[in-house]
Each structure stands twice: as C-alpha cells, then as structure tokens.
Amino acid sequence: MKQESNKDFEFNEIITLKPLLISLMVLLVVVFCMSVYYFVLGVNFKLSFVMITFSIMILGVMLILKANSSTVSFSFTEDSLIVNIGGRASVYIKEDIIGLYSLNYNLSKSSRMAFEILLNNGQSLYFSDIQFNDKKEALKHAALKRFLNTFLKEIDLHEFKEIKSLNMNRMGQYYFYKNNES
Structure with a gap:
C-alpha cells in the first residue's frame, strides 16, 4: 500500500x-481435497495423510486467492x-x-x-x-x-x-x- x-x-x-463467492471457492477446494482423500484411502484414518491433505487444502485456497x-x-x-x-x-x-x-x-x-x-x-x-x-x-x-x-x-x-x-x-x-x- x-x-x-x-x-x-x-x-x-x-x-x-463478493465474500460469498470467496467462501464458495474455499468450500470447493475443501470438498475436492476431501473427495480425493476418500477415494484414495477410503475410510482408513491415517494422520500423516490427513495432515498432507489439510496442507494441500490451505495451499490451494491461498493460490486461488492470490491468483x-x-x-x-x-x-x-x-x-x-x-x-x-x-x-x-x-x-x-x-x-x-x-x-x-x-x-x-x-x-x-x-x-x-x-x-x-x-x-x-x-x-x-x-x-x-x-x-x-x-x-x-x-x-x-x-x-x-x-x-x-x-x-x-x-x-x-x-x-x-x-x-x-x-x-x-x-x-x-x-x-x-x-x-x-x-
């Protein structure tokens, strides 16, 4: 500034x-990452994969907002x-x-x-x-x-x-x- x-x-x-559009974009990234996690691992809970998925979600949201x-x-x-x-x-x-x-x-x-x-x-x-x-x-x-x-x-x-x-x-x-x- x-x-x-x-x-x-x-x-x-x-x-x-619009704030609603930003929220929708964030939600789409979260749904996409969680869907990929579910299709790759199913219902098996692995903490390391959850952490990686969460990191990818944060990175995806930041890249979309930055773009x-x-x-x-x-x-x-x-x-x-x-x-x-x-x-x-x-x-x-x-x-x-x-x-x-x-x-x-x-x-x-x-x-x-x-x-x-x-x-x-x-x-x-x-x-x-x-x-x-x-x-x-x-x-x-x-x-x-x-x-x-x-x-x-x-x-x-x-x-x-x-x-x-x-x-x-x-x-x-x-x-x-x-x-x-x-």
Whole structure:
C-alpha cells in the first residue's frame, strides 16, 4: 500500500470478489481435497495423510486467492472516484455512491482491508485483503484510516451505524451513509 497524494491511494493484493463467492471457492477446494482423500484411502484414518491433505487444502485456497488478487488504486477528483483494478480504470460519479460498509478504522486498530461501496444502481464494489488474519500493522492501519476519512469526506458520508447481525455478503461491521436531509 502506498499513498501518492492526499487523494490517491494504492493497495496491493486486494480481492474484488463478493465474500460469498470467496467462501464458495474455499468450500470447493475443501470438498475436492476431501473427495480425493476418500477415494484414495477410503475410510482408513491415517494422520500423516490427513495432515498432507489439510496442507494441500490451505495451499490451494491461498493460490486461488492470490491468483484473484490485484493492485487497486483509488483516486478522487472533484466530481468522481476513479478505481483502478489491475490496470483497468473505472470512473464512478460521487453522487452515484450511496453508502459504504467498512470496518471503522477510527475506532479500531485493525489493519485488515474490508470495504463494500454501494452504488445507487444496486451494484456494489467489494475490496478485501488476500489474508483474513487481523494482524496489527501500524503503517497499513494508518493508510486505511486516511483512506476511510478521505472517502467519507469526498463522498460526503458522515453518519454511521454498527451492524450487529452477521451477513456473509457484507464487508464491514459499520455502515456509512449519506444524510437524506441535505
């Protein structure tokens, strides 16, 4: 991750798939590895083969996620948000962005990226880290905090509410939205 200017941000190894699709990919790898284990060994339990199968599952999941990750950069102009995913730029008018699901980096020390940008046409843009651990990296947390605050200021999202229910399709536990009275 690097910050080029106050309104330009770049993050590496970002997945832009829906969380439900990521879960489905992981499940398919697990089912495939367990099926191979069953067809090769049957119901015989061998700890060494279980460990090898588990290692292959982890490696398979990481390779699939790594293959689907890319560098994502965000640039804010006067009236638009430019999102560059792996060399392909997309322009979104700021008025078309109606909300954001995210972690609140102002309240937490998390350095895990989790953003879902909601558009007024019903589509969403998903951005998450390739690694799902919640390591505390101070530099990455600071960059995510600057990005969140810049995003909220540029798109004019002020209010937020905490989402208490678990939903596999949501990227963060906080919902930022535009005030309807403006």
